[in-house]
Amino acid sequence: MKLFIAKSAGFCFGVKRAMDIALEAAKKFPKNLYTLGPLIHNPQAVEYLGELGVKVRERIEQIPEGTVIFRSHGVSLKDLKRAREKGLRIIDATCPIVKRAHFFAKFLHRHGYALLIVGDGHHPEVEAIRSYLNKRVEVVEDVRTIERLGHWEKLGIIAQTTQSFNLFKEIVAASLEKSKEMRVFNTICHATTIRQKEAVEIAKKVECMIVIGGYNSGNTQRLAAICKEIQPHTYHIETARELNLRWLVRVEKIGLTAGASTPSWIISEVEEEVRHKKAKVNKNL
Amino acid sequence: MKLFIAKSAGFCFGVKRAMDIALEAAKKFPKNLYTLGPLIHNPQAVEYLGELGVKVRERIEQIPEGTVIFRSHGVSLKDLKRAREKGLRIIDATCPIVKRAHFFAKFLHRHGYALLIVGDGHHPEVEAIRSYLNKRVEVVEDVRTIERLGHWEKLGIIAQTTQSFNLFKEIVAASLEKSKEMRVFNTICHATTIRQKEAVEIAKKVECMIVIGGYNSGNTQRLAAICKEIQPHTYHIETARELNLRWLVRVEKIGLTAGASTPSWIISEVEEEVRHKKAKVNKNL
Numbered sequence: 017m018k019l020f021i022a023k024s025a026g027f028c029f030g031v032k033r034a035m036d037i038a039l040e041a042a043k044k045f046p047k048n049l050y051t052l053g054p055l056i057h058n059p060q061a062v063e064y065l066g067e068l069g070v071k072v073r074e075r076i077e078q079i080p081e082g083t084v085i086f087r088s089h090g091v092s093l094k095d096l097k098r099a100r101e102k103g104l105r106i107i108d109a110t111c112p113i114v115k116r117a118h119f120f121a122k123f124l125h126r127h128g129y130a131l132l133i134v135g136d137g138h139h140p141e142v143e144a145i146r147s148y149l150n151k152r153v154e155v156v157e158d159v160r161t162i163e164r165l166g167h168w169e170k171l172g173i174i175a176q177t178t179q180s181f182n183l184f185k186e187i188v189a190a191s192l193e194k195s196k197e198m199r200v201f202n203t204i205c206h207a208t209t210i211r212q213k214e215a216v217e218i219a220k221k222v223e224c225m226i227v228i229g230g231y232n233s234g235n236t237q238r239l240a241a242i243c244k245e246i247q248p249h250t251y252h253i254e255t256a257r258e259l260n261l262r263w264l265v266r267v268e269k270i271g272l273t274a275g276a277s278t279p280s281w282i283i284s285e286v287e288e289e290v291r292h293k294k295a296k297v298n299k300n301l
Numbered sequence: 302m303k304l305f306i307a308k309s310a311g312f313c314f315g316v317k318r319a320m321d322i323a324l325e326a327a328k329k330f331p332k333n334l335y336t337l338g339p340l341i342h343n344p345q346a347v348e349y350l351g352e353l354g355v356k357v358r359e360r361i362e363q364i365p366e367g368t369v370i371f372r373s374h375g376v377s378l379k380d381l382k383r384a385r386e387k388g389l390r391i392i393d394a395t396c397p398i399v400k401r402a403h404f405f406a407k408f409l410h411r412h413g414y415a416l417l418i419v420g421d422g423h424h425p426e427v428e429a430i431r432s433y434l435n436k437r438v439e440v441v442e443d444v445r446t447i448e449r450l451g452h453w454e455k456l457g458i459i460a461q462t463t464q465s466f467n468l469f470k471e472i473v474a475a476s477l478e479k480s481k482e483m484r485v486f487n488t489i490c491h492a493t494t495i496r497q498k499e500a501v502e503i504a505k506k507v508e509c510m511i512v513i514g515g516y517n518s519g520n521t522q523r524l525a526a527i528c529k530e531i532q533p534h535t536y537h538i539e540t541a542r543e544l545n546l547r548w549l550v551r552v553e554k555i556g557l558t559a560g561a562s563t564p565s566w567i568i569s570e571v572e573e574e575v576r577h578k579k580a581k582v583n584k585n586l
Contacts, residue, residue, distance in 0.1 A: 185478070189470045189473060192485065193466070197485070197487075198483075198484070198485045198487070199482070199485075200482070200484075200485070201481065202477060202478075202480065202482075
């Protein structure tokens with residue numbers, strides 16, 4: 017068996033930073049420490065933080081006092097205001113690359129551009145960006161939506177930082193016809209682009225592709241979708257336990273990658289489990 | 302036989318305006334009247350102007366005195382300066398839509414953007430635009446060129462006004478990967494886009510497509526190329542005389558369109574000739 021493991025698999029800079037901030041906070045403020053929503057989209061990592069006393073609350077109202085950590089995806093204006101009003105200690109773990117996207121969204125808005133965000137309207141990152149802008153914002157997730165929209169004099173476009181670059185490109189191309197001036201800031205995180213490209217390269221040469229990451233992780237879902245287009249035998253799992261023995265029968269080349277919020281220990285466990293199960297399969301053949 | 306004639310065939314606003322200006326000038330300044338290069342890319346129209354006394358000169362040096370008309374494609378900075386130095390009377394027939402492209406090129410340049418012009422580097426319009434900018438300008442005519450170019454912090458993109466919209470779109474999409482910020486002004490003339498779209502629609506439903514216009518007319522060449530992709534039996538002709546009888550054998554649906562610099566009398570002549578030759582073909586069958 018040959019196992020191809022993506023170099024870019026696992027924690028990106030922003031997630032690693034958020035985890036470090038949370039671990040540091042757990043030491044400094046062991047009492048009444050909360051994150052607003054899960055710190056990162058990985059249940060196992062969040063569970064681990066829970067063991068260290070970091071509690072997850074979905075709404076500011078559910079945090080009576082103490083410290084609140086704003087997660088890597090950023091926070092909405094409403095939540096920021098509420099946390100301040102309540103007098104909570106705020107620790108901001110928003111990814112700097114997400115902050116950059118916020119900056120450009122506000123910049124375009126202030127300069128009179130209608131704004132198009134290429135992304136998932138229900139993703140916390142997009143919800144947060146949107147909350148700082150009061151109007152003329154459209155969130156688009158596919159090219160067909162563009163056709164239905166009107167015509168703009170000045171159109172600004174940014175993307176959710178973990179979006180598929182190809183989708184971004186398609187939407188920018190489709191928007192050209194719809195605007196006289198188009199100003200685009202490429203806010204896609206470089207690490208995301210590299211991760212997607214590497215996944216594509218691996219998927220091309222293997223017979224089975226395994227993508228590891230939270231089921232609630234948008235970037236992992238997209239990673240799996242991109243791989244599946246190339247290698248139909250692509251499986252999205254969260255932990256080593258979900259690895260199915262049957263996937264490994266009669267395949268000699270196996271690929272492994274993981275989303276930006278997947279801890280390295282989960283990737284290692286999956287790697288070990290693949291080797292273990294594959295040995296078992298070979299023995300029974 | 303069914304003949305489909307494009308509503309958008311023939312003189313665009315800018316060409317009509319330039320012709321009107323030249324005809325008016327021929328009345329007012331019948332002596333020593335020149336155009337710098339052919340007024341429009343149509344030999345028959347230029348010949349007609351010649352009969353009215355409008356002489357064509359390729360260089361300012363060849364104009365001893367009198368009046369010079371700057372044609373619809375615009376004029377280079379060097380020629381403008383030379384004409385002024387010589388004390389010639391200047392009549393500017395540059396198309397306002399071309400002027401708009403000049404404006405945005407200078408605007409982007411002044412604001413620190415590297416500039417990409419989607420167009421033909423040898424076309425007088427592109428040569429004129431380029432002459433006003435001293436550096437950081439690339440003219441690209443195909444997507445592959447983009448791959449070879451470097452990476453930009455701030456990239457501005459405009460197009461030659463009569464370029465193919467699809468090429469513009471492809472180049473914008475390809476440039477996204479190459480820049481952090483991309484600012485695009487859609488400088489393609491709306492009439493050009495409409496003309497191309499209408500030509501495509503007609504080419505789809507006919508068995509033979511005839512595109513009329515100067516062989517030196519870039520927009521007519523592109524119109525013919527776009528039609529040929531859809532209907533291989535596409536023929537680019539300049540006048541009715543070139544219409545080949547054989548093209549009309551066993552075809553019942555014929556399409557007609559013409560470039561932006563094709564006079565309506567040439568289109569009418571071709572239409573008549575098609576009906577005449579087709580009747581002849583039917584008689585002999």
